[in-house]
Amino acid sequence: IKEDNKQVFETTIEELQPYDLAQLYVNFPVSDRNKYLSYLSLDQLAKLIQALTNKEQLEVLKALSVEKTSQVLERMDNDDLVSLLSSLEPDKIKKLLAGLKQEASDMIQNLMKYPPETAGRIMNNQFVWIYKSYTVREAVDKLKHFAELAEYLNYLYVIDDRKRLVGVVSYRDLLLADLFEKIEDIMKTRVVHVDAWMDQEKVAQLIQRYEFVTMPVVKEDQTLLGVVTVDDIIDVVYQEANEDIEKLSASGKAIDFTTKPLVAASRRLTWLILLLFIGIVSGSIIASFEETLDQVVALAFFMPMIAGMTGNTGTQSLAVVVRGLTTNDLGWKQVIKLIIRELWVGIIIGVACGILIFIIALIWQGSATLGFVIGISLLCTLIIGTLAGTIIPLILYRLNIDPAVASGPLITTINDILSLLIYFGIATLFISKLM
Template identity: 60%
Template sequence: MALNGDRENISRAMVHVMKEGQKDTFEKIIAELTPYEVSVQYRGLPKKRRILFLEWLSIDQLVSLLRYVTREEQVRILKKIGPVRSIELLEALKSDELAYLLTDLPDKEVEKLIGEMREEEKKAIRKKMKYPKKTAGRLMISQYVWVHKSYTVKKSVEKLKHFIDFADYLNYVYVIDDEKELIGVASYRDLLLSDPDDRIIDVMTSDIVKVHELTKQNEVAKIIGRHDFFSMPVVNDDNVLVGIITADDMLDIVVQEANEDIEMLFASGKSIDFHTKPLVAAYRRLPWLIILLFIGLVSGSIISRFEATLEAVVALAFFMPLIAGMTGNTGTQSLAVVVRGLVTEEINFKSALKLIFRELLVGITLGIICGLIISIIAYVWQGNFILGLVVGSSLVATLIIGTLAGTIIPLILNKFKVDPAVASGPLITTVNDILSLLIYFGIATAFIDKLM
């Protein structure tokens, strides 16, 4: 069946064949869609049609679908397909995907979902769930190929062929000793270019880049990105190989963390997407907005404190939104740079000082240029040289402070092991609003006699 229509036409066709019970036609439609497009069709269906949609998908198609929906939706899907198919689906998932799905679920819920699985599978899941969240142990998969140091290249290749359907990927083979400690790694290329009778210990690379099972996932992402590996071996305290983390799985984690950081940067807190209900979205945004509301009241108290200055020189009010807005904007820009840098770079005391000094120079440069421009505009507009000087110098000072605030606050939070993304854009903006008004009215009050 050729599908040349747009998404809406496909959706209508899919609803029609489900109404008519045309499973064969449904399967032909699904076969022409990518896994992502299948997930889009599922999310766009009326709720009463979703159960049949899931019932008609194969286990492999369900596995693919789970990769494109939220964790909450994954759990709902498991409940909709019934206990028998849910067990088949859980057993078909990779261990890291399963760990992601079960994360944040109560122990009783986890036990209920895995209750009918084979004892060996349940034992593996329970072991993985004991690792702290967002660590290499939670992310790693156990489907990898290892060989003993006594193997030849020929024997190693034979083992790879034997486990080709078992292993999730076969770009590398890991070499262990009698104590199962990781002592080397060899790539497919290494094996192909070697003589079959060569010993694997002579072919392997012993300078191994690896991570500990408790290493944080953001650190794993940095290491994989730095070395461009397809995968990363995971070891325990005894250097025993316990699993691997693949680059494609790590990419999913990076995207997930990036989305979380963006949500926190803009103070939306938890995940909100196109399918989130209005009341749920409002509830998730509300706490931050209430906090910022009360912080914003401080700005009002500052203005009331300098009421006499405003009454004496009304023109000062014209530039208040500009001063506060520019300061908040430059602080948010610095915050974005720092949060991104903390994900991709190793930050120590020296690099932090270098970053702060760099942003200080940026703030000074921006402040001088923008301050000079606004001074000329204020002078031409109001015909008051001192007013132009006050507005311009205030903007210089506030842009410098705003840039430093957007840089230093996330660095301090990172130092105390707090996610720097919680220093959200709105929070930085609100804090900078307060500082900018204090500076602006402080300078204006100092020059009040010359302004009048």
């Protein structure tokens, strides 16, 4: 396609979406990429950069001249720019910001004040505001003037003379209203909005519940700061789901298909080494029951099954709790209710599996006592495993501690230890009957 014919190329790419521009860039051989970049307009470059991964963004920026970089950065959406800058070192940020116009640079620095994963960090200024004293005609004129900001726009946000958010007017309201009506007479005054410090997960919940395309963000004094758009929220939902899965699998932060083996291994090793030491604790529990085990080796046959089942039921409970917390807020009352529910689940599961394993052990090993010991052990460990998988993440949640600490393998390993203690404890009680 790209036979040095700039003219043809430009008409081909004119209608391309940012994602397509980015795919083209990624699929060109490295040697052709700079030529490709030189063919793009400043607006197209800005779009391209927004659709690339962080690593590729830095590559593109390196290839551009200092002057061109500033011009491209100024054309980027400010939320994308903030997330690009967040990945750089402080002095690199300063250098890039220095190239921007004072106004733009100030605004970016203001946004970067908000901590990552808050509404303030992901909001942008792609919206149109109007004063409540405007007439409908003035509002429509302003809308026309800022039409390029209107891509994600279904609403105009209305502010008073102190820039406080006081209402909202939909595009439909404008169409149906008389041109000389006052905005304050047709606006809706009940505006769902969020605080700039709100956690992005909460913002995602609200946008999902209310099915909004944009959500206005305000400061403590109700001053309108920006909007969070639904496209950013989709990214947030993906990101939060990935974090939940990282918690459940202890697979380590941010490993994707392109992560290098050494990096992926070292991220995963942190957890594995911790779990290895906890595994040694299990080992020393078994060692302390060496005498029991020595006398009835058959106890060892059921060890992995009991530990495994306890781990599995704990993981199941954990998954239900972690997912539930992403879409629900729980008070203490609901927490208690949930724990009692899971207690019942544990009892039902424990009784069912306990009876089943009693029958299996009886047939296989021909000993009712052994079957009884194993059945009772499984009943107890399943109840306790279910409760541990429920209570540990709930307590962390209620105490506002990051529940990432309660990862799946950690709960599994805690359940391993508990189940071995219970199993060998019960077996030792019955040791004289077992021999």
